[in-house]
Amino acid sequence: MEQALKILIIDNDKTNRLAIQRSLKPIVPLLELTEVNSRKKAISLLKQKSFNCVFLGYLLSDADGLTLLKELQNMGIQTPFIVLTPSKNQEITQEFIKSGAWDYILESMISPDTLLKTLKNSLRIYKAEKALTLSNQKLRKNNEILKQKNKELKQQQEQINLKNLQLQEASRRQSQFLATISHELRTPMNAIMGFSQLLLRQYPDPLTPQQVDIVQRIFNNSQNLLSLINEVLDLSKLNTDQMDLKVEEFDLGVLLQFTIEELSSLRSHKNLSLEVDIDLKNPLIINDKNFLRRIIINLLSNAIKFTPAGSVKVKVWEIDAETIAISVEDTGVGIAEEDLETIFTPFQQVDQTLTRQHSGTGLGLAIVDSLIKMMQGEIHVSSELGKGSVFRVEIPRCLSSNLS
Template sequence: MEETLRVLVVDDDEVDRMAVRRALKKASLPMELSEAVNYAEAIALLKTNPFDCVFLDYQLPDQDGLILVRDARQLGLLVPLVVLTGQGDEQIAVELMKAGATDYLSKSRITPERLEQVLRNAIRVYRAEMKVVVANQQLRESNELLKRQNRELELQRQQIQLQNLKLIEASQLKSQFLATMSHELRTPLNAIIGFSQLLLRRSKGTLTTSQMDMVERILNNGKHLLELLNDILDLSKIEAGRLELKPEPFNLNHIVNATVEELRSLADEKHLSLQVKVEPPDVQVVNDPSRLRQVLVNLLSNAIKFTEAGGVWVNVSLFSSDRITIIVRDTGIGIAQEQLKQIFEPFRQVDQTTTRKHPGTGLGLAITDSLVQMMQGKISVESQVGKGSTFRVDLPRQLAFPCPPMASETLFNLNVNDSSEVS
């Protein structure tokens, strides 16, 4: 069932209005007709009533149809306007269409069929235009929304950038402080270690057993603090891209066994088994022996530190003709799955509580990971809480020359000018 159309007829001539009214009633369209005899009545009705179409005479007593069309459009009245005139002036038709008229029809051509056709076309065109208007309005609103969102995103980007700059600056200040303090502590610390060693060598028989124990404690704590300072300096150089590898050919078996023997006393103190296996025993590699030893020391000392019973195993083998694999396995406390992705981050420790049993800075694994990456290798870990951990390091047998320093992607960028190590 077709909707009832609301149509307004504007004409001061009763005869002409009747002719239009009769013709529209004969059309096969349900409609409701309203009438106005001049410009003022027409504008008043258009402002207060929604019409589907308006038929208006060009010659009105108070204004002509062109003025009515222009004013209706200026008022934002969106309705099809069909102008009826007794004249056939094409120039008038052009002006009417430019002003916003939907169609133009000579009164001499009015018939029920013609009016129905004009009415249908006017409404169809009007509705199509309204769809375009609505679409354009939605597009404008979408564009405005997009502009607002872009402005908000740009503001957020600027705020984030500013925050990042502040974080970087704060991190650099903190890191510079750590590096400076590490350097400043070297001199008195080396003096403490040196005098402690001198006392132990030259004071045999002159110091009591209790005094000798105290000197040994001073020496051991001094060495431990020295290791921490070395870790901080190493991390600072890595983060600043100032640490360089010095590759040279050497026997891998010698380095591995020498490192294991250095740490065997730590395992013996805890009654742990420490076993090593290198196959084949005469593997020649080209790497930085000092830094490879550092990787082994970090992995082995961690394994021993976090193992209370059982043992630690080191297995070194040829993964292929041009790659080696180092595996360090322990029966220690293990690492929870949710912590595995974090253990290679600086200052991260498995136990972060203030009452933790295993002291340390949390730098060892971060340095190890960075060194392995500099050696063009990778490190991985598998672990179960309460059962132990297995660290695997895959390295090329021969490093590419030269070995570029690695600039870290973290925020801990340090300005380290001293390239020497604490010793």
């Protein structure tokens, strides 16, 4: 080093100052070493004089080294700072580095070799930083040119945002329209179903077999239509954020058994076997009961619908203390691998033709996916054409009430 190396030591620990002094003098012939032990003296000195490097201790006579480092950084002092940190205290070291220190040396590791290596690294980095600063100045000039172009892009972006807002408003109005229509259709549909059920009771006068068949068809078709209307209404509520979580404690086993009984008529017509495996050490969970019931209904009715023969199995178990899993497995028609990515898309069905065998809006799985996400859960599906499908739902056992 041809020029004198100007070093400043800021530390209240006399032992550290002496150790640095004794270590530097043999390896740096031209050395200007200055020592201070307080924040006040350090600030005053750094305002008047520049140094090649500053060694900064953790404790000063009137402050701590971390506070001083932050203050010097705010003042714009660019000198490389090497901090002296207590042994095996990573938290202090990390705080110094975050606050702008260039490097650190453990107090117990102060030696000529360590100091020389650290000094060289810091000075080399400092030189590179200065070169980078010059490059940045050139870049700033180029940035001025880019700013003008950015203004033009910003104007274009604003136009795109305006179009997006218009599209969002159109989508909101469409969802609101669907919700209104669905709500208006439900009232007469419920009335049709109610009157159909009254007629099927055959009181006070019995019906002929032909009349019973006709009324039963009216009831069944009304029930199917009501199910479709409810799906459209649910989707519109989800799209307009009108569906809220209602967190409560309930027995998952009881809910599952009750829901399966509701759907027993669907499988009985097809002579499908239905297995239920509930393996829960604790059946009580805290989540949205109605959401979970709707999820089970949709998955189970889908499994029954797309299984012409064979079996459907529902399984519930605990993945761990905090997570519950529910799977619905069938031996039905299955889903092709290329269709698995789209089955949760609204209005999307694997068979989109008008002559498809299975009716529906294609909203069931989209609604299930949205509800599960609101419950902070996940849904996974595996399937093979001709062999069946497995839908697995994972939800938290306890969902915080502040999410509702």
